[in-house]
Amino acid sequence: NAGVTQTPKFQVLKTGQSMTLQCAQDMNHEYMSWYRQDPGMGLRLIHYSVGAGITDQGEVPNGYNVSRSTTEDFPLRLLSAAPSQTSVYFCASSGGQGGRNTIYFGEGSWLTVV
Amino acid sequence: DAKTTQPPSMDCAEGRAANLPCNHSTISGNEYVYWYRQIHSQGPQYIIHGLKNNETNEMASLIITEDRKSSTLILPHATLRDTAVYYCIVRLNNDMRFGAGTRLTVKP
Numbered sequence: 625n626a627g628v629t630q631t632p633k634f635q636v637l638k639t640g641q642s643m644t645l646q647c648a649q650d651m652n653h654e655y656m657s658w659y660r661q662d663p664g665m666g667l668r669l670i671h672y673s674v675g676a677g678i679t680d681q682g683e684v685p686n687g688y689n690v691s692r693s694t695t696e697d698f699p700l701r702l703l704s705a706a707p708s709q710t711s712v713y714f715c716a717s718s719g720g721q722g723g724r725n726t727i728y729f730g731e732g733s734w735l736t737v738v
Numbered sequence: 739d740a741k742t743t744q745p746p747s748m749d750c751a752e753g754r755a756a757n758l759p760c761n762h763s764t765i766s767g768n769e770y771v772y773w774y775r776q777i778h779s780q781g782p783q784y785i786i787h788g789l790k791n792n793e794t795n796e797m798a799s800l801i802i803t804e805d806r807k808s809s810t811l812i813l814p815h816a817t818l819r820d821t822a823v824y825y826c827i828v829r830l831n832n833d834m835r836f837g838a839g840t841r842l843t844v845k846p
Binding site: 628655657659661665666667668669672674682683712714718721722723724725726727728729730731732734 | 768769770772774779780781782783784787789825829830831832833834835836837838839
């Protein structure tokens with residue numbers, strides 16, 4: 625079972641470069657989201673989507689863009705990378721918006737900005 | 739979503755039950771209690787969730803007090819591979835707020 629798949633797993637960027645973290649899920653889930661986790665801290669919500677064509681901001685959206693053109697994919701774009709964006713990024717998906725729907729996470733993408 | 743309070747760390751002997759507490763005194767009637775764990779820096783792994791009743795699955799049991807202001811995650815026979823950070827989260831919608839969690843160390 626693939627579940628939530630993230631690519632790449634590791635990436636090093638120079639300050640000012642742009643890149644896209646890919647996320648795909650094969651569970652036909654409506655809800656997808658991106659989190660970041662800094663060392664020793666819990667996860668913080670960046671952006672989320674409740675369905676194709678719909679996105680919204682989470683707790684820490686600055687410096688990131690998202691789009692949702694298909695149900696399966698939810699890419700996260702860094703337009704101009706900064707060292708403060710060095711973090712581990714997790715994509716997640718859920719079958720619906722309510723608290724009864726379990727959220728499943730990918731294995732993470734480690735990003736270092738130098 | 740309501741906030742949760744967990745002890746920062748706990749130890750447990752291998753083969754014994756691990757009981758991880760969580761306080762969520764401001765929980766509302768429609769908020770679910772979820773438990774996840776994170777091993778090293780892997781993606782958070784879903785363990786169990788509940789609303790009012792106690793729940794059990796192949797991984798763990800969840801005991802929720804009658805007033806719903808606290809809960810306990812029980813790993814019945816802890817193994818070394820259960821060493822991880824355990825997060826207790828209460829949520830109404832999909833905006834999950836992670837705290838620092840409890841770092842459980844299972845010792846031989």
